[in-house]
Amino acid sequence: MKNSATLLITCPDTKGIVAAIADFLYQHNANILHADQHQDAENSLFLMRVEWDLKDFSLDEASFAEAFQGIAKTYKMSWELKFSKDKPLMAIMVSQYDHCLADLLHRHKNNELQCEIPLIISNHLDVQKLAEFYGIPFFHIPVEKDKKKEAEAEQFALFDKFQVDFIVLARYMQILSEDFVKRYPQRVINIHHSFLPAFIGARPYHRAFERGVKLIGATSHYVTEVLDEGPIIEQDIDRISHRDQVEDLIQKGRDLERIVLSKAVQWHIENRILIYANKTVIFD
Amino acid sequence: MKNSATLLITCPDTKGIVAAIADFLYQHNANILHADQHQDAENSLFLMRVEWDLKDFSLDEASFAEAFQGIAKTYKMSWELKFSKDKPLMAIMVSQYDHCLADLLHRHKNNELQCEIPLIISNHLDVQKLAEFYGIPFFHIPVEKDKKKEAEAEQFALFDKFQVDFIVLARYMQILSEDFVKRYPQRVINIHHSFLPAFIGARPYHRAFERGVKLIGATSHYVTEVLDEGPIIEQDIDRISHRDQVEDLIQKGRDLERIVLSKAVQWHIENRILIYANKTVIFD
Amino acid sequence: MKNSATLLITCPDTKGIVAAIADFLYQHNANILHADQHQDAENSLFLMRVEWDLKDFSLDEASFAEAFQGIAKTYKMSWELKFSKDKPLMAIMVSQYDHCLADLLHRHKNNELQCEIPLIISNHLDVQKLAEFYGIPFFHIPVEKDKKKEAEAEQFALFDKFQVDFIVLARYMQILSEDFVKRYPQRVINIHHSFLPAFIGARPYHRAFERGVKLIGATSHYVTEVLDEGPIIEQDIDRISHRDQVEDLIQKGRDLERIVLSKAVQWHIENRILIYANKTVIFD
Amino acid sequence: MKNSATLLITCPDTKGIVAAIADFLYQHNANILHADQHQDAENSLFLMRVEWDLKDFSLDEASFAEAFQGIAKTYKMSWELKFSKDKPLMAIMVSQYDHCLADLLHRHKNNELQCEIPLIISNHLDVQKLAEFYGIPFFHIPVEKDKKKEAEAEQFALFDKFQVDFIVLARYMQILSEDFVKRYPQRVINIHHSFLPAFIGARPYHRAFERGVKLIGATSHYVTEVLDEGPIIEQDIDRISHRDQVEDLIQKGRDLERIVLSKAVQWHIENRILIYANKTVIFD
Structure with missing residues (x-):
């Protein structure tokens, strides 16, 4: 049974977003399973979905928001985090x-x-x-x-x-x-x-x-x-x-x-x- | 090279149309290559396409209309005859x-x-x-x-x-x-x-x-x-x-x-x- | 609810088959609902499916075989008759x-x-x-x-x-x-x-x-x-x-x-x- | 007319690859146009394609290899860089x-x-x-x-x-x-x-x-x-x-x-x- 987290992000498109997110996940020891992104040139929007295995991940649900808020604020992200264990x-x-x-x-x-x-x-x-x-x-x-x-x-x-x-x-x-x-x-x-x-x-x-x-x-x-x-x-x-x-x-x-x-x-x-x-x- | 005739027919739907056409073609020694028909129940319409090889067919373009006019009249058909040799x-x-x-x-x-x-x-x-x-x-x-x-x-x-x-x-x-x-x-x-x-x-x-x-x-x-x-x-x-x-x-x-x-x-x-x-x- | 009969036919391809079948059905007052046929040139085979409404049809299951056997024999048909009322x-x-x-x-x-x-x-x-x-x-x-x-x-x-x-x-x-x-x-x-x-x-x-x-x-x-x-x-x-x-x-x-x-x-x-x-x- | 570079990478799958690449590109001021990656779990392989606009990019074709060689070596990458201006x-x-x-x-x-x-x-x-x-x-x-x-x-x-x-x-x-x-x-x-x-x-x-x-x-x-x-x-x-x-x-x-x-x-x-x-x- 998969035990993963999925992060969905929408923000204005600018340089460095992927680096910031990938670096953040790496720092907290995430094993990325899937990552996909989309840029809408017309609307200057960046959209991303990244899913990682929670096995070695160093943050829990409660601490994630605090740890992530710096990046989120910098890039003006709206984001959502979901866990595979929480079935909708x-x-x-x-x-x-x-x-x-x-x-x-x-x-x-x-x-x-x-x-x-x-x-x-x-x-x-x-x-x-x-x-x-x-x-x-x-x-x-x-x-x-x-x-x-x-x-x-x-x-x-x-x-x-x-x-x-x-x-x-x-x-x-x-x-x-x-x-x-x-x-x-x-x-x-x-x-x-x-x-x-x-x-x-x-x-x-x-x-x-x-x-x-x-x-x-x-x-x-x-x-x-x-x-x-x-x-x-x-x-x-x-x-x-x-x-x-x-x-x-x-x-x-x-x-x-x-x-x-x-x-x-x-x-x-x-x-x-x-x-x-x-x-x-x-x-x- | 195919040498065939194709007859397209539209008329009010009633019994006996297929029999009349098939019999007519058989009487004039047509070798049918394809025949397909459709009935529209809602509009009480009969539509047919029949194509035959002209090799042994006993009618030519000129004599067809005369020979066919009885059937066409009986069943109130609108019809068209085309020959594969006449490229549109x-x-x-x-x-x-x-x-x-x-x-x-x-x-x-x-x-x-x-x-x-x-x-x-x-x-x-x-x-x-x-x-x-x-x-x-x-x-x-x-x-x-x-x-x-x-x-x-x-x-x-x-x-x-x-x-x-x-x-x-x-x-x-x-x-x-x-x-x-x-x-x-x-x-x-x-x-x-x-x-x-x-x-x-x-x-x-x-x-x-x-x-x-x-x-x-x-x-x-x-x-x-x-x-x-x-x-x-x-x-x-x-x-x-x-x-x-x-x-x-x-x-x-x-x-x-x-x-x-x-x-x-x-x-x-x-x-x-x-x-x-x-x-x-x-x-x- | 549809009350129809379906006839499936396979026989050597030759002239006059469609005329024979269509005429037979017309003689017995069948109202044809669908008819489709296929000729396999390579194998000289004629294959046909014809379905008609039984409302005015003058033959019943028992009498059909006898009435149809002349045509079937002439054209060496193998055939099957099925009725919509007989659910397989x-x-x-x-x-x-x-x-x-x-x-x-x-x-x-x-x-x-x-x-x-x-x-x-x-x-x-x-x-x-x-x-x-x-x-x-x-x-x-x-x-x-x-x-x-x-x-x-x-x-x-x-x-x-x-x-x-x-x-x-x-x-x-x-x-x-x-x-x-x-x-x-x-x-x-x-x-x-x-x-x-x-x-x-x-x-x-x-x-x-x-x-x-x-x-x-x-x-x-x-x-x-x-x-x-x-x-x-x-x-x-x-x-x-x-x-x-x-x-x-x-x-x-x-x-x-x-x-x-x-x-x-x-x-x-x-x-x-x-x-x-x-x-x-x-x-x- | 697009003026972009495309990097294709294959290497053993491990943590930190995306972060390393994204960071490298960000450091050299790349504007990422598309990035897509694939992990093959069975073969423990990481595969990636990333394309960026060359407008503000700080490396040229000659200097890229030298600048990138550290990352490539660390992650045992086989990689290829292509430029949209070089039509194959x-x-x-x-x-x-x-x-x-x-x-x-x-x-x-x-x-x-x-x-x-x-x-x-x-x-x-x-x-x-x-x-x-x-x-x-x-x-x-x-x-x-x-x-x-x-x-x-x-x-x-x-x-x-x-x-x-x-x-x-x-x-x-x-x-x-x-x-x-x-x-x-x-x-x-x-x-x-x-x-x-x-x-x-x-x-x-x-x-x-x-x-x-x-x-x-x-x-x-x-x-x-x-x-x-x-x-x-x-x-x-x-x-x-x-x-x-x-x-x-x-x-x-x-x-x-x-x-x-x-x-x-x-x-x-x-x-x-x-x-x-x-x-x-x-x-x-």
């Missing part, structure tokens, strides 16, 4: 289609996703048995017209109670309120069943069929206040032909949705994603 | 980027495209030498602001003179007038450098970069009066990452454009495309 | 890895696979709970060294008892005996975790890693007496890089295996596959 | 098929490939005109049976004369002698028309057709003494069906070959490739 807590929200949920739960059971899943919330009862099979607490919160506010209040209470770190919308067919989105910035991942920005909004497979496209797609993204306009994490497509009816698009799309969503979730859990300018950097 | 005449229009043009000319020389290319028209001089290398007559028709009408008149005159069957816009950076489009319905093929309907219009790579997509695409389509809204023939995508700048998108996109356009051209030449309801059926 | 009975064999099994069971539950699954056989107990969750009878038949014959005898007895039509090896890590393979010709579908013919045999991901390939693949195929040499049904690949370790290949491969196997199973169930010359024709 | 000299060898050659020349003309092409060598005359069109000296060196040695001597003389840095086999249908391969280690790039290790050797498309695969591929690799077994640089595939004949495979394969070869050439030119253990690391 992921809530899943889902409506009636269960393919993404079944996929995530199966991957979780097989240790593809290094997180805890303290709860599943649905506005329907269809997936309750599946949740039970995998031993995940299931909460049924119907969302009645004009009562979204009340439903979201119940959801927030549960997220608080279970100390949820991030939320995955695994085909949750409700639009979140502005309040919800603001409460969990960069912490809600959605799967949209088109290659965004094509077919924003409802019924993308029907509209893809009507337009006569030769490819269908799926897009995982962070949810922001503008519908389907948040930072894109991953996309993929599949080929269709004139023989494919809407039902075929929907079936083929399920495979896309599963894979595109699960990659986003995995990368988020592994702290591989940095967001800026409504885009993502995916460190691999 | 393709005009190419291009501005300054020469990658699609170079690709088409190279494929043509290597017999991938069974057509004649009587002329290339450009509003710039950049590709003249390339045209000359492949021995294709080159015509320079600048398109000055407010003089598009005059330029198009020159173009029409050349198309008439060379008896052009269809026109390929191989990165021709001008929007055609309504008059042009109406004159050549379903006979102008364009390549657009995005996966339509995403990024309709100008500068799609720049907009793809700004949006932070993880895939870029290209789309070949027939030109209609609504910009980038015509029937899609082929699409493909390539994967990009945060490391790719706009220039990288443009370079990667060139490979997509070449392949997506050349497939559309080949299928058009081989009479594999039927259009209805602003969509294409591609018979393979 | 599929047995699944699996060892410890459960990702393909979980995928097939989930698709079956969601009506992607129009078959019955009367039983699951495993040489381990790992997947028992999964089988129970989906309500499929589970049989544990350990395969001890030198006792494969006895184990297979038990398997055959179960296949007979449940009148199994075909068998899917969903990561069943045992090599079937010659006797097994001969007993179920063209009725055993396997998933191999490489793009065959690369990496035939054991541990393909390890060997792919050692070779330094940039793509990994998966292949579904019918099992024949020569290991991993049977007719290929479907293949797909995923891109890897030097950063991917064997474990990453195995994880990425699971997604390939799931999709490539499920397509083979679906096409087999829908009678879309004809086999000849150790190849498959997939009618779409 | 690439020889192209080709037989009769000209699609890869035409593609490379077109990309070179359009500045996708930052190299010089001092000569093209062919054992046939087919591509002479193409070479002339792009203004590249063409040398016809026939390879008669039993006279390969003499032909290669002529080739070596030309490579020496033009001070060639590396050689691209753009569908050169001759097997190089052991002598040739030893003379240019890790400096000969070949394109093989299959997804290696499938279909090593001659006529891969024919064998792919016979085997009934559903995907065809192409592989670019460095040439070693074992045929088609050298380190793989890039691979890609395209989908085929039972409708595709050998000729179709060959045509589709041409597009794969072009793209897969051109990527290998570009990455080689940009010093993105490190080789070890018969594998490549591609820094992106």
